[in-house]
Amino acid sequence: MTRLASLADITGLAARPGYDPAAHGRGIVHLGIGAFHRAHQAVMTDTAMAVAGGDWRITGVSLRSTEIAEAMGPQNGLYTLIERGADGTSARVIASIRDVIAANPAATLAALADPAVRIVTLTVTEKGYGIDRATHAPDPAHPAVRADLAKPEAPVGVLGLLVAALRLRRAAGAAPFTVLSCDNLPENGALLRSGVIGFARHVDPALADWIAAEVAFPSSMVDRITPATTQATLAEAERQAGCTDLAAVETEPFVQWVIEDHFPQGRPAWEAAGAIFVTDVAPYERMKLTMLNGSHSMLAYAGFLSGHRYVRDVMGDPALSVLVARHLQAAAAVMPPLEGIDLAAYAEALADRFRNPAIAHETFQIAMDGTQKLPQRIFQPALTALERGQPLAPFAFATAAWMRYTLGQTDDGQTYALRDPREDEIRAVLADVPREAGAIHDALAALPGLIPAALSGAPAWRAAVTGSLDPMLSQGMVAAVREEALR
Numbered sequence: 001m002t003r004l005a006s007l008a009d010i011t012g013l014a015a016r017p018g019y020d021p022a023a024h025g026r027g028i029v030h031l032g033i034g035a036f037h038r039a040h041q042a043v044m045t046d047t048a049m050a051v052a053g054g055d056w057r058i059t060g061v062s063l064r065s066t067e068i069a070e071a072m073g074p075q076n077g078l079y080t081l082i083e084r085g086a087d088g089t090s091a092r093v094i095a096s097i098r099d100v101i102a103a104n105p106a107a108t109l110a111a112l113a114d115p116a117v118r119i120v121t122l123t124v125t126e127k128g129y130g131i132d133r134a135t136h137a138p139d140p141a142h143p144a145v146r147a148d149l150a151k152p153e154a155p156v157g158v159l160g161l162l163v164a165a166l167r168l169r170r171a172a173g174a175a176p177f178t179v180l181s182c183d184n185l186p187e188n189g190a191l192l193r194s195g196v197i198g199f200a201r202h203v204d205p206a207l208a209d210w211i212a213a214e215v216a217f218p219s220s221m222v223d224r225i226t227p228a229t230t231q232a233t234l235a236e237a238e239r240q241a242g243c244t245d246l247a248a249v250e251t252e253p254f255v256q257w258v259i260e261d262h263f264p265q266g267r268p269a270w271e272a273a274g275a276i277f278v279t280d281v282a283p284y285e286r287m288k289l290t291m292l293n294g295s296h297s298m299l300a301y302a303g304f305l306s307g308h309r310y311v312r313d314v315m316g317d318p319a320l321s322v323l324v325a326r327h328l329q330a331a332a333a334v335m336p337p338l339e340g341i342d343l344a345a346y347a348e349a350l351a352d353r354f355r356n357p358a359i360a361h362e363t364f365q366i367a368m369d370g371t372q373k374l375p376q377r378i379f380q381p382a383l384t385a386l387e388r389g390q391p392l393a394p395f396a397f398a399t400a401a402w403m404r405y406t407l408g409q410t411d412d413g414q415t416y417a418l419r420d421p422r423e424d425e426i427r428a429v430l431a432d433v434p435r436e437a438g439a440i441h442d443a444l445a446a447l448p449g450l451i452p453a454a455l456s457g458a459p460a461w462r463a464a465v466t467g468s469l470d471p472m473l474s475q476g477m478v479a480a481v482r483e484e485a486l487r
């Protein structure tokens with residue numbers, strides 16, 4: 001079968017882009033071109049160009065791996081987006097990605113320095129930034145930050161590349177780009193701004209002042225449940241597009257993007273694709289991180305250790321689905337009221353999305369990088385609940401499930417990789433610890449900068465976590481979940 005490489009190759013039912021890609025120039029560089037970017041920002045940019053035009057095609061950058069470039073390069077950036085809902089599947093070919101740069105820092109820097117590029121978007125995951133979450137300063141222990149501070153003229157990491165590119169643009173008298181983080185971090189724009197300025201301060205203080213004065217870092221909240229591409233994705237793409245597509249992605253029908261409207265060099269008409277522009281994204285980010293991502297992490301650890309491969313299977317388990325509803329309710333209770341948003345309806349809609357029978361989202365995928373995710377998803381909301389005297393049990397149960405997960409072995413003895421940037425540290429603190437709830441809790445709570453001291457030091461919190469962890473250890477996860485759901 002023909003490989004997708006031009007719009008003429010699409011012979012199936014998949015919808016075609018509503019514009020001629022060749023008539024649009026580049027305006028965006030995206031760092032971290034995984035499945036999520038291709039299911040979210042690239043799609044909304046595609047719609048924006050179809051509706052309102054503009055030179056906003058995207059150069060996608062994969063900082064380390066070459067896999068996506070190998071899939072997309074021969075396809076001239078084209079790929080099929082498959083949307084799987086409870087009532088059917090639809091497909092559309094996306095043309096917003098112009099080219100892909102893989103594991104090539106010099107070419108990345110050259111793209112970032114191109115004055116035609118007015119926006120840099122990022123999905124590099126929580127661990128990709130190299131910013132200390134407590135101080136918001138560059139983390140010198142992060143490998144890329146360390147390498148780039150030593151050799152700022154040849155950067156390989158996020159902060160180093162952004163600073164080097166802004167330096168080149170300033171020297172050339174070109175305007176800076178706007179930097180738009182699309183990762184699941186609270187106040188992601190402010191965090192990244194602080195990391196970039198902090199890094200620049202080490203390299204060239206005048207550059208740091210210029211960035212502080214001239215560069216916009218809007219925050220944004222992104223949402224679309226996107227499982228990793230599988231053979232089933234590629235087979236569906238081939239059916240829908242009528243040609244072979246090795247870069248296809250599959251996702252749910254739901255999509256949300258809430259963005260701070262601060263783009264001094266202009267932006268695509270993303271509102272044409274449903275993006276919501278607001279002056280303060282923080283409450284939306286908090287809602288999504290606490291409710292969607294918080295319950296996702298809880299169900300991933302408890303679900304994986306109960307033997308459920310996919311989120312939809314977790315939702316089909318009566319005891320776990322009770323715990324998901326309980327978690328959503330507790331998460332909603334720590335949220336300040338959000339104008340125009342009904343949190344109970346939001347919780348219902350989330351549970352429906354988790355139940356989507358057509359989406360095969362692996363609990364093991366969500367379980368990775370727990371140390372990077374739990375602070376904003378579980379510990380911060382738990383601290384709020386503690387301060388307000390609201391129920392701690394749901395957050396404590398989620399924490400206990402993660403602690404149980406860090407032991408690296410299921411109840412029937414199968415081992416798995418933790419896949420966490422702090423896994424060596426976790427293994428080290430657990431090495432000589434007995435399999436006892438209090439001891440495991442204390443060892444993990446002592447990991448620096450992970451659980452706020454005001455939370456881990458509170459007797460009520462420790463009692464709640466160990467009270468959930470104990471049955472997980474003594475009776476196994478399935479029985480512990482059943483017991484917890486009856487509480």
Ligand code: CS2
Pocket residue numbers: 184222223224225226292293296297365366367373
């Ligand atoms: C998930 C998210 O993998 C995870 O940690 O919680 O990727 C989640 O699917 C997205 O944030 C949904 O928008």
